[in-house]
Amino acid sequence: MALTQSQLAAEIADRADVSRADAKRVLAALEEVVLEELGNAEKVKIGNIVQLAVRVRPATKSRKGRNPATGEEITISAKPAAVALKARPLARAKAALPSVQKAKRRLAA
Numbered sequence: 001m002a003l004t005q006s007q008l009a010a011e012i013a014d015r016a017d018v019s020r021a022d023a024k025r026v027l028a029a030l031e032e033v034v035l036e037e038l039g040n041a042e043k044v045k046i047g048n049i050v051q052l053a054v055r056v057r058p059a060t061k062s063r064k065g066r067n068p069a070t071g072e073e074i075t076i077s078a079k080p081a082a083v084a085l086k087a088r089p090l091a092r093a094k095a096a097l098p099s100v101q102k103a104k105r106r107l108a109a
Contacts, residue, residue: 005027008027009023009024009027010023012026012027030046034046034052038052038054038085041054042054045090047092048090048091048092048093049089049090049092049093050087050088050089050090050093051087051088051090052085052086052087052088053085053086053088054083054084054085054086055083055084055085055086056081056082056083056084057081057082057083057084058081059078059079059080059081060078060079061078062075062076062077062078063075063076064076
């Protein structure tokens with residue numbers, strides 16, 4: 001089951017020996033800072049866990065393609081340029097991953 005915002009705040013409060021209200025305020029401030037920086041198209045590195053970056057996907061031209069079901073030739077429409085968010089896990093997050101067997105057991109449950 002996913003860790004909720006309240007559960008995260010409670011866990012941070014317990015580990016940092018602060019009140020839950022303080023932990024919630026810190027999380028809210030973190031969210032505000034991260035969103036502001038992403039809005040300015042800046043990279044954001046959250047601890048040694050994840051790096052967030054804004055990237056621009058270029059526009060694509062319309063092109064010819066085939067319908068896989070009928071084999072009929074079709075035109076695939078053009079797509080405009082878009083802004084996307086890229087999240088990259090860092091070394092500590094990768095090191096914390098469980099083994100394949102353990103992950104399969106947990107995800108199957």
